[in-house]
Amino acid sequence: MTSTSPRKRRLALGAAAVFACSLALPLSATGAAAAEPGLAGSDLFVNPFSTTLEAAQSLSGQARDDAQLLGSIPSAEWFTKGTPAEVEAAARAYVDAAAAAGQMPVLVAYNLPFRDCAQYSAGGALDTAAYTAWIDGLAAGIGDRPATVILEPDGLGIIPWYTTINGDEEWCKPAEADPATAAAARFEQLNHAVDALGALAATSVYLDGTHSGWLGVGDISDRLIKAGVERATGFFLNASNYVETERLIKYGTWISDCINLSVNSWWEPQWCASQYYPANPGDFSTWALTDAAFAQAYADTGVTRDPAAQAHFVLDTSRNGQGPWAGPVAPYPGAPAGADPEVWCNPPDRGLGALPTTETGNPLIDAYLWIKVPGESDGKCFRGTAGPLDPERGMEDPAAGQWFVEQARELIQFAQPPLAPLDCNVSWNAANAGKGSLVKLHIDGAATGPWTLSFVLPTDATVTKATHATVVQDGRKVSVTSSGSKRGNAPDVVLTTKGAADQPWIFWLDGRACTSA
Structure with missing residues (x-):
């Protein structure tokens, strides 16, 4: 059983990767160096010329210290634009640097046509041909070196002109997209990306698995299967969002189980229990009911859990230390009744979550990663008002992907677990x-x-x-x-x-x- 959450999460645009130096320090993040290709157990790469450290160059005092602290911790590198030749060169330089350091680079591919349904992070390739050529360029840049690719945040959560597993029409209906072919084109694009990147000798590929405050387990499992998850390493959760890790672990495990049941028996994804039923999404103590439903499904089908063979997942813990923001009790002055408070957009008093690591202690979870670059803005948040100020903060937020001094300070101040300042x-x-x-x-x-x-x-x-x-x-x-x-x-x-x-x-x-x- 599935349900679709009414909460739509949109992703702020990250900066395109620009990496001028082909060498990097042998810095240790977490875990030991990988003995064989794959993210789990790898040492994560710290880019000595990241967008975070670039931001620090124009700052001073506490703001500079904050950016340098965040820049000392592994974050993903976003590739969002460029010609096939340009993205190939950028990816090669970045992966070269990580290889020289003996570390695992994490690249985010974010260039699908109708990306973010033409909203805050609008952009992307013009059509399927342009996108597949761009992906081929990215793959050529990675080559046979170890790499991890986070493939298209929002790519399966927001699909143009899509009808869900329950027969409901999605809200994303861009006029420029052909209603008859747009959804099929999205799956064609992602399947090509899975095959092109998955064919590389040492690349792990993770597809968009949304998060537990969004799509139901059956719905996202069905989309993942259509996108080629069986040929990928697995999926990622919570990119650029704030959901608590304990909820994500349950949600990701259920998705892996739902896929396992659906591809290895007569089971159908729409029959999978979820965070919406029999569990109550607002009462975490009830989520054991969904655990029990999956145990029964395994008994009914005769399928066996096999963490080594099932789809694995990674979690974005870059901003989930305090969990999601509840939002205001009433609309802001000047906003109409029922206006969207944009709880996903630069929410106040959020904190960093768990530090990036590939030692998770869970056989299905390959890593906790900082996919969203903490400290970079989600965009200009108006929360139902005419703007230009963010009424919650009383200031104009930076554009999507730009450095946000105040938010960086909050993420460090409210980090859970606490994050110590640099001591030299x-x-x-x-x-x-x-x-x-x-x-x-x-x-x-x-x-x-x-x-x-x-x-x-x-x-x-x-x-x-x-x-x-x-x-x-x-x-x-x-x-x-x-x-x-x-x-x-x-x-x-x-x-x-x-x-x-x-x-x-x-x-x-x-x-x-x-x-x-």
């Missing part, structure tokens, strides 16, 4: 010296005894000399190790470089990230 700081003072630079490094927070400071130079420069330290450089990757046993900030280290030594965007002191002025 690096000052980088460079002066031109002929055809190179003299850089004075001042480090606060180094432990007593020898230390190693690692960073990636933004431009091609060579460190030719260091005082009070030794230097190892590999391309743009540099490691500076102190001499003797004195603390790192007494004396300072002076580097001599050939070529202008622009300041790195992030520093790592003995493996832990540091702020920088």
Whole structure:
């Protein structure tokens, strides 16, 4: 049994991936390096030139510290536009960097035609041919290196001119799309993407599984099957949303079970129990009723649960530490009765959730990921008013995908589990010296005894000399190790470089990230 939630979640546009440096630091996020291809057990990639660290370059004080803290934690990289050749080049540079670091890159492919039903994150390829060519470019850029692809957030939650498993017409009806072919085209596009990316030697592919406040289990399971989930690694949940992890685990498990039952027996997806029945979606204590319904379905069909063979899933925990926002009790002044308060759009006082990890302790869950880049705006939220201010915040929100200083602070302040600030700081003072630079490094927070400071130079420069330290450089990757046993900030280290030594965007002191002025 299924039901469709009246709550529609729309996804804010992430920035297109731009990665100028083909080398990255050997940074450890969580888990050990993977012994074989696959996301589970992999070490997640931290991009030393991410959009988060890019935002930090124009900030100061607490806002800069916040962006640097968030930028020190693995987040996905969004690929949202470009020609096939452009996305191929961008993906190759990004995956090259992750491969050089021995880490797993997480790429978000977000370029379907009629993306987000032409709303806040409108855009995407013009048609099926353009999209399949773009996907082929993305696949060519990834090649045979390990990679994880989050395939089209909202791609199955919002389908143009779609009739659900229950016979209901979906709300997304763009005038530019052909009502007779738009839904079928969406499944054609996703199936091509699954096959093109899944054919790669070491790429894991996850399709859109929405979240437990949205589609019923049978409805999304049916859509996943039509999109080729049996040939993919599995599905992802909660991208850019706020649903609690405990609910997502139940929901994802039921989807995996529903798919398993439906493809291996006479069972039909529309018969699957869900968060809407027999459970009560508002009372989590009743969700055991749906557990029991699935146990009965397995008994009736004779199918056996097999976590190794079933569809796996990943969860976006980038903003779900405090769960969803309930919204206002009454419409905002100037908004009509019944106006949408847009609870999904830059809600106040939300917090980061679990840190990204591929060690989940659950055989069906390959990772907790930060798919949505925390700190980037969902868009300009008017909540039923004429705008331009967000009436909940009393300010004009940044455009979708732009850095939101106030929200970044809230996510850190209300993080659950709590997130400690970075406890070291690096000052980088460079002066031109002929055809190179003299850089004075001042480090606060180094432990007593020898230390190693690692960073990636933004431009091609060579460190030719260091005082009070030794230097190892590999391309743009540099490691500076102190001499003797004195603390790192007494004396300072002076580097001599050939070529202008622009300041790195992030520093790592003995493996832990540091702020920088």
